[in-house]
Amino acid sequence: MIAKKMKPYLENNSAIRAMFEEGKRMAAEFGADKVYDFSLGNPNVPAPQQLKEAIREILDEEDPVFVHGYMSNAGFEHVRKAIADNLNERFGTAFSNENLIMTVGAGSGLNVCLKTLLDPGDEVIVFAPYFLEYGSYIRNYDGVLVQVAPDTESFGLNVSDFAEKLSVRTKAVIINNPHNPTGVVYSKEDICGLARILEEKQKEYGHAIYLISDEPYRELAFDGAEVPFVTKFYENTMVVYSYSKSLSLPGERIGYIIIPDEVEDSENTIAAATIANRISGCVNAPSLIQLAVAKCVNAGADLGFYDRNRKCLYEGLLRLGFTCVKPRGAFYLWVKSPVADEKQFVEAGKKYHILMVPGSSFACPGYVRLAYCVSYGTIQNALPEFAKLARDFGLG
Amino acid sequence: MIAKKMKPYLENNSAIRAMFEEGKRMAAEFGADKVYDFSLGNPNVPAPQQLKEAIREILDEEDPVFVHGYMSNAGFEHVRKAIADNLNERFGTAFSNENLIMTVGAGSGLNVCLKTLLDPGDEVIVFAPYFLEYGSYIRNYDGVLVQVAPDTESFGLNVSDFAEKLSVRTKAVIINNPHNPTGVVYSKEDICGLARILEEKQKEYGHAIYLISDEPYRELAFDGAEVPFVTKFYENTMVVYSYSKSLSLPGERIGYIIIPDEVEDSENTIAAATIANRISGCVNAPSLIQLAVAKCVNAGADLGFYDRNRKCLYEGLLRLGFTCVKPRGAFYLWVKSPVADEKQFVEAGKKYHILMVPGSSFACPGYVRLAYCVSYGTIQNALPEFAKLARDFGLG
Numbered sequence: 161m162i163a164k165k166m167k168p169y170l171e172n173n174s175a176i177r178a179m180f181e182e183g184k185r186m187a188a189e190f191g192a193d194k195v196y197d198f199s200l201g202n203p204n205v206p207a208p209q210q211l212k213e214a215i216r217e218i219l220d221e222e223d224p225v226f227v228h229g230y231m232s233n234a235g236f237e238h239v240r241k242a243i244a245d246n247l248n249e250r251f252g253t254a255f256s257n258e259n260l261i262m263t264v265g266a267g268s269g270l271n272v273c274l275k276t277l278l279d280p281g282d283e284v285i286v287f288a289p290y291f292l293e294y295g296s297y298i299r300n301y302d303g304v305l306v307q308v309a310p311d312t313e314s315f316g317l318n319v320s321d322f323a324e325k326l327s328v329r330t331k332a333v334i335i336n337n338p339h340n341p342t343g344v345v346y347s348k349e350d351i352c353g354l355a356r357i358l359e360e361k362q363k364e365y366g367h368a369i370y371l372i373s374d375e376p377y378r379e380l381a382f383d384g385a386e387v388p389f390v391t392k393f394y395e396n397t398m399v400v401y402s403y404s405k406s407l408s409l410p411g412e413r414i415g416y417i418i419i420p421d422e423v424e425d426s427e428n429t430i431a432a433a434t435i436a437n438r439i440s441g442c443v444n445a446p447s448l449i450q451l452a453v454a455k456c457v458n459a460g461a462d463l464g465f466y467d468r469n470r471k472c473l474y475e476g477l478l479r480l481g482f483t484c485v486k487p488r489g490a491f492y493l494w495v496k497s498p499v500a501d502e503k504q505f506v507e508a509g510k511k512y513h514i515l516m517v518p519g520s521s522f523a524c525p526g527y528v529r530l531a532y533c534v535s536y537g538t539i540q541n542a543l544p545e546f547a548k549l550a551r552d553f554g555l556g
Numbered sequence: 557m558i559a560k561k562m563k564p565y566l567e568n569n570s571a572i573r574a575m576f577e578e579g580k581r582m583a584a585e586f587g588a589d590k591v592y593d594f595s596l597g598n599p600n601v602p603a604p605q606q607l608k609e610a611i612r613e614i615l616d617e618e619d620p621v622f623v624h625g626y627m628s629n630a631g632f633e634h635v636r637k638a639i640a641d642n643l644n645e646r647f648g649t650a651f652s653n654e655n656l657i658m659t660v661g662a663g664s665g666l667n668v669c670l671k672t673l674l675d676p677g678d679e680v681i682v683f684a685p686y687f688l689e690y691g692s693y694i695r696n697y698d699g700v701l702v703q704v705a706p707d708t709e710s711f712g713l714n715v716s717d718f719a720e721k722l723s724v725r726t727k728a729v730i731i732n733n734p735h736n737p738t739g740v741v742y743s744k745e746d747i748c749g750l751a752r753i754l755e756e757k758q759k760e761y762g763h764a765i766y767l768i769s770d771e772p773y774r775e776l777a778f779d780g781a782e783v784p785f786v787t788k789f790y791e792n793t794m795v796v797y798s799y800s801k802s803l804s805l806p807g808e809r810i811g812y813i814i815i816p817d818e819v820e821d822s823e824n825t826i827a828a829a830t831i832a833n834r835i836s837g838c839v840n841a842p843s844l845i846q847l848a849v850a851k852c853v854n855a856g857a858d859l860g861f862y863d864r865n866r867k868c869l870y871e872g873l874l875r876l877g878f879t880c881v882k883p884r885g886a887f888y889l890w891v892k893s894p895v896a897d898e899k900q901f902v903e904a905g906k907k908y909h910i911l912m913v914p915g916s917s918f919a920c921p922g923y924v925r926l927a928y929c930v931s932y933g934t935i936q937n938a939l940p941e942f943a944k945l946a947r948d949f950g951l952g
Contacts, residue, residue: 169831230596267839
């Protein structure tokens, strides 16, 4: 008697659950320090001390009826203003609190955008490889996911295939920058190229096409890579953000969406998104943590931690003969599988207690994803095991 | 370009927003202490001191990577176990952590249940008067809301109309106990009567009918009223709970659903609900507050506060000649409008700075709802204004 729409998830879920259980089983059997789990995007960096102090201050100084009470469905006004001001300062934008809606993380933010926009049958374009959950989110509103083939040279935006996949049914396009799972950072030129095509097609089809920019890794960029602020390059843009990675708060479910004034019919779109946030059942983003992040707008991720991991793992694997995309953002390394069926490679890794995610979990077989948001020690200890794995596949 | 499904909400929303704005405008014009706002279910009782101490303890003693990190989509196991143990102790149930899924409040919990169960066109029965948001939640999954007429004698469960509204398309029934907006508490006999009908109809139709019991006011019962634990009386029950009222945490969005082993195909149903929680975009309930409520399973609402308000307002209005349903639970008083069109009565109240919600907002015109979760002073100061209002309508 479970809804028909939920049944396929149940079947797929068992595979994911089996992987998770395997990790737990291995940790129990061999000891957690002897298992090299690169499968999860759960930051190993603690939330900044400033956040802890912010929570304490709020609990000590504010009225609990205010701290834990209902506020506007879009979030506390002063919280949205603090974040808008910070964005304006950093990116030269001109957002007011009205342009921001606080959400239950980026997952909920994406759902709010899609619920606001999609009619059944509307197409949403995503670039492979991509976070498979985008598909679940699009199906929630009976939308149709249309996939752009990966550019396996650079793993940048495959604009030629993109132009072909656009159709009169395209309602939205999702990009993710910096990129999970490849670690690629799209440049200003990449975004401008995308925007040009979208503008042309909007004219041709005579309706808006929305660019939804999913940016939980915005602050995680290395080697001086700049992450362009997409609203400046394309009018019908919605930005989805989460504090999961920048403040290491993935469990807290706190983020926001931005709907700029430049978006078509922005007033109604903002109102509809605020209602979507409410009727999804979320009602509003969690209150205490909203207040806390507003006090931490200038706090950032420990970039040095991730950068050291990045270099150690990337250079270590290159030395062993692996082929990897050079990661410039997020905390993922995208490695070419030495055999076409990357699931075989993932399986072989388990022998050495190395846990990786197959590229097919991102609609891009032939590759694997390593999340290097683990401790530095895990990477150091994993490299000799990767060396054995490399030998098994005739590398080096 | 907003989704067609969202458009009716935009139109209705302006009315609700206008009401909210009016309250703010009145507070600014006349002073907050001269406005008697009985419109909102935002508890005026602070969260218990124990909660604040629990949060402090967690921040001081636990690893922030654990406190703010991802956990199982169903919630921390030890949190679910602590809650299950507490329920088992209080109600003689036999839940394990597996039967509980922590959710982003009851709103999200209801959505998780409905997403798990509903195919398009499935009917969900609700008893008028009811929280209109149920309709939004049901429409989220293309379900059809079927309304049982109110029993305007007792405002109990109108079982005769209920039996007529059940059909082969009925997938679920939502009840709310203690009841918003009437303050009624359904007894064990009421629940048993409902269960008997449901069991018969399940047999007749040859499929499960789920009873979804929405219980955010479970602990708010007065005069020794007992709130029956529904899973003990009907097998296909799902319970939805929130800490919004009992711990005064409405903004924190923390609650849970219970899916007992007795539910048909419970293992798959629990798995599907856990996935629904994830793919709705919530992923999991907020982590810090999950940990905090687990340390407060024995903390409760300040019943004395609400009881004093209840008596003062109920008795005060009776003395003025109003007709009210005697409230035995939640924190609402359901008052018969002295004129058929209760909106006229609500409008007249504004002259005396009294804000009430018309019964038509609960699909039950002719009545108004007063939320008495305000300060005692507000009630005391409002009574002379109610006296003027009563005189205007020839009462007393």
